[in-house]
Amino acid sequence: MSVTAKQSSPAVELEVGGRTVRLSSPDRVYFSARGETKLDLARYYMSVGEGIVRALRERPCMLHRFPDGVDGQKVHQKRLPKGAPDWMHTVEIYFPRFGRTADELCVTELASVIWAVQMSTVEFHPWNSRCADVERPDEWRIDLDPMPKASFDAVRRVAQVARGVLDEIGAVGWPKTSGGNGLHIYVRIEPRWGFTEVRDAALAFAREVQRRIPSDATTTWWRKDRPPDKVFVDYNQNARDHTIASAYSVRGNVEATVSMPISWDELDDVEPRECTIATVPARFARLGDPHEGIDGAAFSLEPLLEWAAREPA
Numbered sequence: 001m002s003v004t005a006k007q008s009s010p011a012v013e014l015e016v017g018g019r020t021v022r023l024s025s026p027d028r029v030y031f032s033a034r035g036e037t038k039l040d041l042a043r044y045y046m047s048v049g050e051g052i053v054r055a056l057r058e059r060p061c062m063l064h065r066f067p068d069g070v071d072g073q074k075v076h077q078k079r080l081p082k083g084a085p086d087w088m089h090t091v092e093i094y095f096p097r098f099g100r101t102a103d104e105l106c107v108t109e110l111a112s113v114i115w116a117v118q119m120s121t122v123e124f125h126p127w128n129s130r131c132a133d134v135e136r137p138d139e140w141r142i143d144l145d146p147m148p149k150a151s152f153d154a155v156r157r158v159a160q161v162a163r164g165v166l167d168e169i170g171a172v173g174w175p176k177t178s179g180g181n182g183l184h185i186y187v188r189i190e191p192r193w194g195f196t197e198v199r200d201a202a203l204a205f206a207r208e209v210q211r212r213i214p215s216d217a218t219t220t221w222w223r224k225d226r227p228p229d230k231v232f233v234d235y236n237q238n239a240r241d242h243t244i245a246s247a248y249s250v251r252g253n254v255e256a257t258v259s260m261p262i263s264w265d266e267l268d269d270v271e272p273r274e275c276t277i278a279t280v281p282a283r284f285a286r287l288g289d290p291h292e293g294i295d296g297a298a299f300s301l302e303p304l305l306e307w308a309a310r311e312p313a
Contacts, residue, residue, distance in 0.1 A: 012039060016046065019087065019111040023118050030069040030122065031256040036277060041250060042117045044258075047281035048248045049110040051261065051289040055247035056107035058130045060091050062243055063105065063116055064123035070252045078102040081119045088112055091131040095241065106131045122252050125243035128198075133191060135240075137198050138298065142173070142185040142205070143234035143244060147218075150231050154216045155183050156267055158231045161213045163264060165205065171299040174291050177272040179251035179259035182231075184244060186291075190298045193305075195240040201304035202235035204311055209233050247291055250277055261291040 012026045026039035045052055063077040079102045080090050089112070090103040107113060107126075116124070128139035142162055144155050159175060162185060166173045173185040189198070203219070210217040210233060218230040226232055237244055245251060245259045260275040260283075 014042060014046070014114055016049075016111040016114050017109055019085075019109075021111055021114045021118060023114075028069065030066065031254055031277075032069065032071050033254040034256070034278065036256050038117070038120075040277060041122065041256075042114055044250065044277035044281060045113050045117060045248075046110065048284045048289075049113075051284060051291065052113055052124070052246070052248040053107060053110050054289065054291065054294070055249075056113070056124055056126050058106055058108060058132065059126035060093055060104040060129070060131060060134055061107060061127070061246075062125040063119070063121040064125060064252055065120045066122050066252055067120045070122060070254055070256075074252055075120075077121070078104055080105050084115065088115065089131075091134060093134060093241075122250050124246045124249045126246050127241070127243060128238060129191070135194055136191040137193070137195060137238065138189055138191040140187040140189045140198055140202060140299075140301070141237045141244060142187070142202070143178075143237045144183045144185070145178075145232040145234050146181050147226055147228045147230055147232065149229040150216070152181060152272065154229070154231050155181070158209065158213055158217045158233065159183050159185065159267060161217070162205075162209050162233075165208055165212070169299075169303045172297070173264075174261065174294050175264060175267060176247050176259055176261040176291070177257075177270060177275055179245055179249065179257045179272070179275070180253075181272065183272075184259070186247075186294065188294060188296070188298045190300050193301055195238065197301065197305060198238045199235060200308040201301045202238045204304050204307035206233035206235045207311065208307065248280075261289060263290045266290075 012023045014021045028038045065075040089106040089108050091106045128137040175185050206219045210219050220226045247261045249259045251257045256277045258275045258280045
């Protein structure tokens with residue numbers, strides 16, 4: 001894919017896959033820790049283009065926008081911002097809680113990502129279902145969320161136990177850093193079940209992980225009731241309209257950290273805070289995308305739903 005830039009003061013025009021995306025205010029500082037700008041953000045996403053498009057492809061996507069940089073106010077954008085070019089794809093989503101619909105971005109190409117950056121998007125939060133059938137997820141998400149006194153070593157230990165359980169049930173997990181202090185593991189699933197069933201399966205899995213490593217893991221729902229030194233195995237990220245930052249999404253913090261895909265062999269050595277828009281492009285150029293094969297075989301949730309049926313209410 002050809003990606004070039006040409007100056008058209010004061011804006012920049014970026015040539016992305018045969019489309020031209022105009023980037024206004026390219027020198028606006030978005031990440032104050034090292035002074036990275038809006039243009040730096042756009043160039044980062046272009047450098048990992050294959051990976052970010054794979055992570056977002058044909059999924060409804062909520063945008064986290066920071067019009068004044070990450071030190072400013074965050075805007076949770078469900079509807080595609082006004083002024084989008086006609087080649088942008090959307091999908092209509094109904095939100096029962098509000099009795100409203102919204103046309104959400106549905107990424108099909110890198111230019112869509114860069115246009116969202118032009119509209120001050122930093123984070124991309126896709127659904128775990130595809131636009132063709134938004135009510136049937138094809139992705140199960142395991143979110144390992146450490147409490148304030150839990151170390152990343154504890155996250156590593158819980159992740160390895162989760163991997164062992166996945167191996168036993170014949171599922172393949174694809175890990176990535178969260179961009180914060182946690183870890184996400186994605187599993188491709190057959191799109192045969194609704195959000196309620198996927199969440200039930202995720203809860204049954206989380207409880208099994210907790211049973212195997214109770215010293216580090218918890219499934220206690222209310223944050224105030226969780227032990228401060230445990231890792232919460234968050235099953236609710238599989239509920240309808242619950243999203244987490246995608247693979248390769250930049251996070252809205254001043255260090256410009258990235259939610260970075262890793263291999264299982266890297267788990268013991270990865271330092272999440274070192275994965276930033278300044279470091280990930282060279283890694284991507286050197287190693288490619290560890291999630292390249294994620295869209296292979298899909299897992300049936302039937303074993304986990306059998307576990308869920310045996311769990312006490």
